Amino acid sequence: MINILIIEDDENIAKMITATLSMVDYNGTCRYDGPSGAEEAMKGNYDLILLDIMLPGMNGFEVMEAIKSCGTPVIFLTAMQEVSDKVKGLRLGAEDYIVKPFEALELLARIDVVLRRSNKTQDIITFGDLSVDIGRHEITLRGEHVQLTPKEFDVIVYFLQHQNIAVSREQLLSSVWGFEFGGESRTVDIHVQQVRRKLGLKDCLITIPKLGYRLESRDSV
Amino acid sequence: MKLWQKIFLSSLALIIVAINVISITLLNNSNRLLLEREQTHAINEHEYFTASFSNAVIYAKLADDKIALTPSEIRMIASGIVEGSGRTRDSAVYDSTGRLIAVNGMEKILPEISLNGFIDGIDSTGENYNVSVYGTDDGYKLVIGSALSAEGSDYRILTASDISEIYAMKKKQTDFVRKVSVISAGAISLILLITVLIMLSPLGRLNVYTKAITEGNYRIRIRPRGSREFRELAGNMNVMADAVQSHAARLEQIAEDRQTFIANLSHEMKTPLTSILGFADILRIKKQVSDSERVEYAGVIVEETKRLRSLSGKLMGIVAMNGTEIEKKPVKLQDVINETKTALVPLLAKREINLECQSQEITISADEELFKSLLYNIIENAIKASPKGETVILNAAMYEGDAVITVTDHGIGMTPEVVQKAFEPFFMADKSRSRKAGGAGLGLALCRKIANLHSAKLEISSQPNEGTTVFITVPGEECL
Numbered sequence: 001m002i003n004i005l006i007i008e009d010d011e012n013i014a015k016m017i018t019a020t021l022s023m024v025d026y027n028g029t030c031r032y033d034g035p036s037g038a039e040e041a042m043k044g045n046y047d048l049i050l051l052d053i054m055l056p057g058m059n060g061f062e063v064m065e066a067i068k069s070c071g072t073p074v075i076f077l078t079a080m081q082e083v084s085d086k087v088k089g090l091r092l093g094a095e096d097y098i099v100k101p102f103e104a105l106e107l108l109a110r111i112d113v114v115l116r117r118s119n120k121t122q123d124i125i126t127f128g129d130l131s132v133d134i135g136r137h138e139i140t141l142r143g144e145h146v147q148l149t150p151k152e153f154d155v156i157v158y159f160l161q162h163q164n165i166a167v168s169r170e171q172l173l174s175s176v177w178g179f180e181f182g183g184e185s186r187t188v189d190i191h192v193q194q195v196r197r198k199l200g201l202k203d204c205l206i207t208i209p210k211l212g213y214r215l216e217s218r219d220s221v
Numbered sequence: 222m223k224l225w226q227k228i229f230l231s232s233l234a235l236i237i238v239a240i241n242v243i244s245i246t247l248l249n250n251s252n253r254l255l256l257e258r259e260q261t262h263a264i265n266e267h268e269y270f271t272a273s274f275s276n277a278v279i280y281a282k283l284a285d286d287k288i289a290l291t292p293s294e295i296r297m298i299a300s301g302i303v304e305g306s307g308r309t310r311d312s313a314v315y316d317s318t319g320r321l322i323a324v325n326g327m328e329k330i331l332p333e334i335s336l337n338g339f340i341d342g343i344d345s346t347g348e349n350y351n352v353s354v355y356g357t358d359d360g361y362k363l364v365i366g367s368a369l370s371a372e373g374s375d376y377r378i379l380t381a382s383d384i385s386e387i388y389a390m391k392k393k394q395t396d397f398v399r400k401v402s403v404i405s406a407g408a409i410s411l412i413l414l415i416t417v418l419i420m421l422s423p424l425g426r427l428n429v430y431t432k433a434i435t436e437g438n439y440r441i442r443i444r445p446r447g448s449r450e451f452r453e454l455a456g457n458m459n460v461m462a463d464a465v466q467s468h469a470a471r472l473e474q475i476a477e478d479r480q481t482f483i484a485n486l487s488h489e490m491k492t493p494l495t496s497i498l499g500f501a502d503i504l505r506i507k508k509q510v511s512d513s514e515r516v517e518y519a520g521v522i523v524e525e526t527k528r529l530r531s532l533s534g535k536l537m538g539i540v541a542m543n544g545t546e547i548e549k550k551p552v553k554l555q556d557v558i559n560e561t562k563t564a565l566v567p568l569l570a571k572r573e574i575n576l577e578c579q580s581q582e583i584t585i586s587a588d589e590e591l592f593k594s595l596l597y598n599i600i601e602n603a604i605k606a607s608p609k610g611e612t613v614i615l616n617a618a619m620y621e622g623d624a625v626i627t628v629t630d631h632g633i634g635m636t637p638e639v640v641q642k643a644f645e646p647f648f649m650a651d652k653s654r655s656r657k658a659g660g661a662g663l664g665l666a667l668c669r670k671i672a673n674l675h676s677a678k679l680e681i682s683s684q685p686n687e688g689t690t691v692f693i694t695v696p697g698e699e700c701l
Binding site: 010012013015016017019020023054079080100101102103104105107164165166167211214216 | 484493494497499500503506508514517518521524525
C-alpha cells in the first residue's frame with residue numbers, strides 16, 4: 001500500500017486529491033497548514049508528499065527545507081505560473097511540480113513516475129492469470145511467456161496501473177509514446193488491439209465510446 | 222558648430238577688428254598731427270623765403286638806386302635766393318608767364334606739379350597758400366606754393382620740404398601695430414578660449430546628467446555650480462528629476478499593484494478550478510461511483526462554482542467602476558439605510574443578529590445603488606464577524622460638517638496588521654472561514670473603490686476579540 005501525505009490548505013482540493021489517489025488504491029492523508037504538515041511528514045512513514053506552496057503558517061518552500069532530512073520525495077502543487085517558483089521548488093529537492101488546475105490522471109501519472117524512480121511501485125503486478133514483472137520486462141499468461149513489443153508492454157503496464165479508470169487515447173499517447181509524440185490515436189488503437197489479442201483481455205480491456213479504454217478488474221465484472 | 226566655438230570665434234573676430242580699428246585710427250591721427258606741424262613749419266619757412274625774395278628785390282633797387290628792376294634782374298635775384306636757400310630747402314620760382322626762372326632741388330617733381338595744375342591753382346592775391354604732397358623716388362615732398370607780386374608782375378613761388386621721415390615712421394608704426402595685434406590676438410584668443418570653456422563647462426555636466434536621467438537613473442541629482450543661469454538650470458532640472466522620479470515610482474507602484482492583483486486573482490481562480498476539474502475528472506473516468514461519492518463530489522463542484530461566480534461578480538463590479546463616471550443624485554441616508562437593512566433581513570435572521578440603525582436627517586449626493594452596496598458589504602462583514610445573538614449598530618450623524626456613518630460590531634475584531642491589509646484585494650484574515658462563507662477577499666476593496674468615487678473616507682478601528690468600527694466619512698461638499 002502506497003501512503004501519500006497531502007499538505008494543502010484548501011479542503012476541497014485536499015479532498016479531491018484523496019479521492020483521485022483512492023482510484024488507484026493509494027492511501028492519502030491530509031494536513032491543512034505548513035507546521036502540522038511538516039510535523040506529519042517527519043513523523044509518518046510516507047512514500048510521497050504532495051505539497052502546496054501557499055500554506056498558512058509556513059509556505060511550501062519552508063516546509064520543504066524542514067523535511068529535507070526525511071528523504072521522502074516531494075511533488076509540489078502550485079497555482080503560480082512563474083518559472084522562478086518552479087525552479088526554486090526543484091532546487092530545494094522536489095521531484096516534480098504540478099500546476100493547478102490539473103486533471104486526475106495527470107496527477108496520477110506524475111506520482112507514478114516519481115514512485116517508480118524511488119522504487120516504491122510494485123515490480124510485479126498480477127491481474128487474473130496475468131503476471132507482469134516490470135523490472136525484468138517479462139510478462140507471463142498462465143505461466144507461459146508472452147512476447148510483446150516494448151510499446152505493447154508499456155501499454156499493458158499503464159492499464160494495469162490504472163485499473164478501472166477510463167484512459168483516453170491522448171493520455172496513453174503522452175504516457176507511453178512521450179509528450180512530444182505527434183502520432184495519431186490510430187497507433188494507440190492498433191497497440192491496444194494487439195495487447196487485447198495476445199493477452200486474451202477481450203472482456204476486460206473494453207472500449208468506451210468517445211473516451212478511450214478501461215481495464216476492468218475481473219472480480220468487479 | 223558647437224556653442225563654445227561660436228562664442229569663441231565671434232568674440233575673437235570682434236576683438237581683432239576692434240584692435241585694428243583703434244590702432245589704425247590712432248596711427249592716422251598722430252600722422253595727421255605730424256603732417257600739420259610739418260606743414261606749419263613749412264609755411265613759416267615759405268613765408269621766410271618769400272620775404273627774403275621781396276627784401277632782396279628791394280635791396281637790389283636801393284643798392285642800384287633804381288625805380289624798377291628788369292625781369293632779368295629779378296631772375297638773377299631769384300636764382301640767388303634759390304641757390305642761397307638750397308642747403309635747407311628746395312624751391313622754384315616761376316614768372317607771370319609761367320616760365321621757370323629759378324629752381325633748386327625740385328627738378329624731379331616739377332613736371333608732375335605742373336601737370337596736375339598746382340601752379341595754376343595758386344591764389345593770385347597772395348593771401349592763401351596752395352599745399353600738396355608729392356611722392357618721388359627719393360621720398361615724399363610737401364610742396365607749398367604762393368603768389369608774389371614784384372615790380373608789376375606776379376611770380377609764383379614754390380618751396381618743398383622733405384617729409385619722407387613722417388611716411389617712413391608711419392610705415393614703421395603700422396608694421397609694429399600689425400605685429401602687436403597678431404601677438405595680442407594670439408594671447409587673447411588663448412585666454413578667451415580658456416574662459417569660454419570654463420564658463421560653459423557646467424553645460425557639459427548638465428548634458429551628462431540629462432543622459433543619466435534618460436537612461437533611467439532617476440536618483441541622480443546635480444550640484445548647482447557655475448554662473449547663475451547654470452545654477453538655476455541645474456536647480457530646475459533637479460526639480461524635474463524629482464517629478465520624473467516620483468511619477469516613475471508611482472507608475473511602478475501601480476504596475477506592481479496590478480501584478481499582485483493579477484497574481485492573486487489567478488490564484489483565487491485556480492483554487493476552485495482545481496477542485497472542479499479534479500472532481501469532474503474523477504466522475505468522468507471512474508468506473509463505479511457510489512451515490513455518496515457522487516453527492517460529495519458534485520457538491521464540491523457546485524460549491525466551488527458558486528465561489529467562482531461570486532468572485533467574477535465582485536470582479537466585474539470593480540472593473541466596471543474603473544474609469545466610469547458615476548451618476549450622483551441627492552440621496553436620503555435614512556432611505557438607503559432602510560433599504561439596505563431590508564436586503565440584509567435573511568442574513569440577519571440566519572445569523573441571529575440584531576441590526577440597530579440610528580440616523581439624522583442627512584441628504585448626500587451619491588450614486589444610490591453603489592452607496593447601498595457599500596453599506597451592504599460593510600454591514601455584512603460586521604454580521605459575519607459577530608457571534609450569534611449579538612447586535613450590530615449603525616449610526617449616521619453630522620460631525621464637524623461631514624456626514625459620518627459608523628458600523629460597529631462586537632465580534633472577533635482584527636489585529637492592527639490585519640486592519641492595515643484589510644483593503645487589499647484578495648486579502649482574507651481567515652482564509653478557510655472566508656471561503657466557507659463564499660468570500661473572495663474583494664468586499665472591502667470594492668467598498669474602498671465606491672468610497673473613492675464619492676470622495677468619502679473609509680477607516681477601520683478594531684480590537685481583537687472586542688469588535689470593529691468602520692467609519693464612512695462623506696465630506697461636507699457632498700452633503701446637501
